[in-house]
Amino acid sequence: FSLNFNDNLNTLIGGRGTGKSTLLEAIRYGLDIPYQSVEAKRRADEILTSNFSNGKIIIEVFSSRYNKKFTVERNFGQPQIIKNEDGSLSFLSVKDILPEIKMFGQNEIFEFAEKTENHVKLIEQLLPELKDKLPEIQKLLRENRIKLIQTKEILDELETKFNREKQLQERLNNLKALGLDKKFEEQNIYNKEEAIIKRSDSEFKEIQSLVEELERNISAVDLHYLSADALEDYINAEKLTSLKPAWEKFISEMQKAISIIRTAEKTFVTQSDEIKQQWQKAKEQFENEFQKLINKLPDSGGRKGSDIAREYSQISKELSSMQGLTNQRVQNKKLFDELIKKRKELLAALNSEIDERFDLIFKKIKSLNKNALNGKMQLEVKKWGNCKPLKDFLLNIEGLGEKKLQWINEQPSTFNILQFVKDIRESNESNFKETYHLTPGVASTLKKLPEEKIWELEEIALTETVTIKLNVGDEENPTFKEISELSSGQKCTAILNLLLLNNNDPLIIDQPEDNLDNAFIAENIVKELRIQKESRQFIFSTHNANIPVFGDAEWIGVMEIENGECLLKDENIGSIDNKSLRPKIENILEGGKYAFETRRLKYNY
Numbered sequence: 001f002s003l004n005f006n007d008n009l010n011t012l013i014g015g016r017g018t019g020k021s022t023l024l025e026a027i028r029y030g031l032d033i034p035y036q037s038v039e040a041k042r043r044a045d046e047i048l049t050s051n052f053s054n055g056k057i058i059i060e061v062f063s064s065r066y067n068k069k070f071t072v073e074r075n076f077g078q079p080q081i082i083k084n085e086d087g088s089l090s091f092l093s094v095k096d097i098l099p100e101i102k103m104f105g106q107n108e109i110f111e112f113a114e115k116t117e118n119h120v121k122l123i124e125q126l127l128p129e130l131k132d133k134l135p136e137i138q139k140l141l142r143e144n145r146i147k148l149i150q151t152k153e154i155l156d157e158l159e160t161k162f163n164r165e166k167q168l169q170e171r172l173n174n175l176k177a178l179g180l181d182k183k184f185e186e187q188n189i190y191n192k193e194e195a196i197i198k199r200s201d202s203e204f205k206e207i208q209s210l211v212e213e214l215e216r217n218i219s220a221v222d223l224h225y226l227s228a229d230a231l232e233d234y235i236n237a238e239k240l241t242s243l244k245p246a247w248e249k250f251i252s253e254m255q256k257a258i259s260i261i262r263t264a265e266k267t268f269v270t271q272s273d274e275i276k277q278q279w280q281k282a283k284e285q286f287e288n289e290f291q292k293l294i295n296k297l298p299d300s301g302g303r304k305g306s307d308i309a310r311e312y313s314q315i316s317k318e319l320s321s322m323q324g325l326t327n328q329r330v331q332n333k334k335l336f337d338e339l340i341k342k343r344k345e346l347l348a349a350l351n352s353e354i355d356e357r358f359d360l361i362f363k364k365i366k367s368l369n370k371n372a373l374n375g376k377m378q379l380e381v382k383k384w385g386n387c388k389p390l391k392d393f394l395l396n397i398e399g400l401g402e403k404k405l406q407w408i409n410e411q412p413s414t415f416n417i418l419q420f421v422k423d424i425r426e427s428n429e430s431n432f433k434e435t436y437h438l439t440p441g442v443a444s445t446l447k448k449l450p451e452e453k454i455w456e457l458e459e460i461a462l463t464e465t466v467t468i469k470l471n472v473g474d475e476e477n478p479t480f481k482e483i484s485e486l487s488s489g490q491k492c493t494a495i496l497n498l499l500l501l502n503n504n505d506p507l508i509i510d511q512p513e514d515n516l517d518n519a520f521i522a523e524n525i526v527k528e529l530r531i532q533k534e535s536r537q538f539i540f541s542t543h544n545a546n547i548p549v550f551g552d553a554e555w556i557g558v559m560e561i562e563n564g565e566c567l568l569k570d571e572n573i574g575s576i577d578n579k580s581l582r583p584k585i586e587n588i589l590e591g592g593k594y595a596f597e598t599r600r601l602k603y604n605y
Contacts, residue, residue: 001568006555008533011548012541013588014559019566020541021106022051023559024510027539028103030057030074031094033508036104036118037111044105052076063097064504066233070097088229100125102499103508109499110515113483113491117386119466122498123361123379126368130360134461137350141459144343149452151336158329165322172315187290187313190283191320197276198321204268211261218254223247343455350461351418358383358464365466372501376524377494378469378480382413385465390417393460397453399445407437421458424449470494489515493524500528506537513544526550545585552576558584 012020025044027033029052035041059072070090074080082090082097094101102125104112112118124130224230226244231237358381365379373379387408394400394408423431424446432443449457470490473479483494492515499507513521521544529538529551540547548556558572558581574581586593 003557003568003573005537005539007537008554009529009548009551010537010539010555010557011551011553012539012557012559013543013548013585015561015588018559018561019051020559021510022047022566023568024103024508024539024541025105026052026055026057027059027508028105029076030059030072030080031061031098031101032074032080033094033101033103036108037115039111040105040108048076061094061097065097065099066092068233091230098505099128100503100505101508102505103510104499104512105510107514109492109495109509109512110488113495116465116484117388119468119483120361120381120386120464122495123364123368123381123466125503126501127360127364130357132357133353134350134357134463137346137353138459138461141343141346141350144339144346145452145455145459148336148339148343148455151332151339152451154332155329155336158325158332161322162325162329165319165325168315168319168322172319186286188316188320190286191317192323193279194283194317195320195323197279200272204272208265211258211265214254215258218251218258221247221251347418347458350459354384354461354463361464361466368501373497375475375478376471377497378471380467380469382465382467384413384415384417384462386463387411387415389460390457390462393457397445397449400442404439404442407442410437415462417460417462418458421454424454424457468494468498470497489520492516493520496525497528500525500532502532503536506539508539510541511543512540513542513547521546522550543588548576548585556581556585558588 012023014020025047028044029048035044053076056073056075060069061072062069069085070092071083072080072094073083080094082092082094084090124132223244226241226247228237228241231240234240362381365381369378391405391408394405395402420436422428423435427447429443432438432446438446468483469480470483470486470493471478472481472486472490481490483491486494496512496516499509512525516525526546529547532538533551533554542548547553553576556574556576556578557568560567560569560572571580572584
């Protein structure tokens with residue numbers, strides 16, 4: 001069937017099993033709206049598999065962000081397709097079109113309330129100016145760490161080779177004392193020449209690899225984003241599309257250049273192979289003469305002349321292969337220092353972003369407490385309060401179990417990850433004991449962390465946590481209790497109050513009355529709905545008459561079942577003032593007749 005929802009308050013009603021949940025879950029599936037809990041996804045999967053396995057949903061949405069309509073299509077088991085008004089494919093996602101659209105299935109609000117990390121998300125959705133840069137900065141830090149580890153491994157390897165070089169040089173000097181240097185000088189030269197040839201081959205292969213990578217990158221350039229179709233909604237589309245021919249010319253010139261490089265490669269390989277063959281022939285001639293010389297060497301110190309010659313040859317050859325070690329060490333040390341400097345800049349940016357997030361959330365909460373939530377709720381924000389990422393990280397370190405990490409939960413709001421890392425690096429016993437209250441065993445484990453692990457540790461972003469408190473008293477004698485201490489109904493009350501705050505994107509809820517009493521629905525939820533529906537679309541399924549009746553629902557759909565099929569007939573769709581719908585509402589909804597009578601007395605209609 002086809003439905004046209006109203007821009008304001010929409011309610012689906014019907015007896016149990018008439019398909020209300022299936023319809024809402026199909027909408028969620030079509031728009032790919034995230035689930036708020038694992039259980040919610042499991043329930044939705046069961047509903048959709050049973051009732052929608054061969055289905056297709058087409059949803060037309062209007063985005064105030066882009067001031068245009070989009071059509072979203074999705075077959076069950078397939079990805080969604082989004083089209084523009086003219087039918088062309090859109091490259092936007094639903095997240096782009098309706099960034100804050102949310103849906104909650106049955107009991108999903110309660111499940112959402114149980115996870116404290118969700119509470120801050122409710123405030124984030126009220127801050128369109130909040131741009132979460134943390135993931136991008138952390139990604140750059142991870143990439144930096146990988147490069148640091150690679151560079152450190154190279155430096156360690158070079159240090160080992162450097163020490164080996166000193167040992168070999170000393171042994172070579174001892175052998176030279178036997179008078180062998182004159183006899184083997186020519187062999188040393190051949191060893192050095194061989195190292196030069198290997199270096200030539202290596203550098204050529206490196207350049208070849210770079211050319212191949214460049215060729216792949218050029219082939220991968222997709223210029224569709226500069227086409228007229230892709231840029232039709234942009235103000236300076238004409239200017240931007242002129243980039244496309246510039247790019248096409250650039251790519252063409254690059255391809256010509258690569259063709260020239262490929263020809264040069266072939267020429268070089270031919271010349272290089274010829275030179276190497278000539279050198280190899282000269283080397284073989286020398287080796288034959290050299291072997292005759294070795295055979296003539298006298299024994300020395302109980303060692304055969306041939307053994308002495310072999311050792312001298314091996315050492316000389318190994319030393320030749322170590323040419324340029326000092327330069328390599330200098331270059332890699334320079335790279336390492338540059339990476340450390342960049343890392344410090346990224347860590348400063350990470351800390352700055354956490355500060356900016358906190359400031360925005362703190363100001364928003366202060367405003368909410370003073371205005372929209374005044375008397376009903378109180379919100380508190382704790383900087384660096386979310387220590388779960390730190391705990392998860394430390395749990396993966398051998399010797400640190402759950403019991404040994406209890407101290408994390410007891411840290412004050414001044415706890416800072418960068419200071420913590422600094423104390424680990426400096427083995428700050430005083431802070432380990434006085435500030436963090438660590439046991440000697442935990443302190444010892446942390447002090448032994450390798451630098452690679454410390455780099456990973458300092459990438460952790462400890463963001464803020466939000467504490468939600470609900471007034472369980474009255475306005476004159478308020479009593480605020482934290483959400484963790486509330487009943488299931490009170491928890492849902494607190495979350496619903498926050499969900500109904502100013503937001504332009506639609507809110508879809510399957511049975512918002514779950515766990516709530518009628519008094520609260522009539523006095524709080526409905527009151528807020530009547531205000532917010534003027535600027536926001538709500539789509540609810542409900543068994544409670546108070547929501548459509550007192551909320552003055554602009555659209556009510558009465559779902560029925562006939563011959564095993566769920567139906568929503570045209571005559572069963574209308575507003576709350578549609579008199580033909582009143583008997584159905586009274587018969588289906590809990591307290592329907594009483595709600596209509598109360599509405600008449602209260603609002604005189």
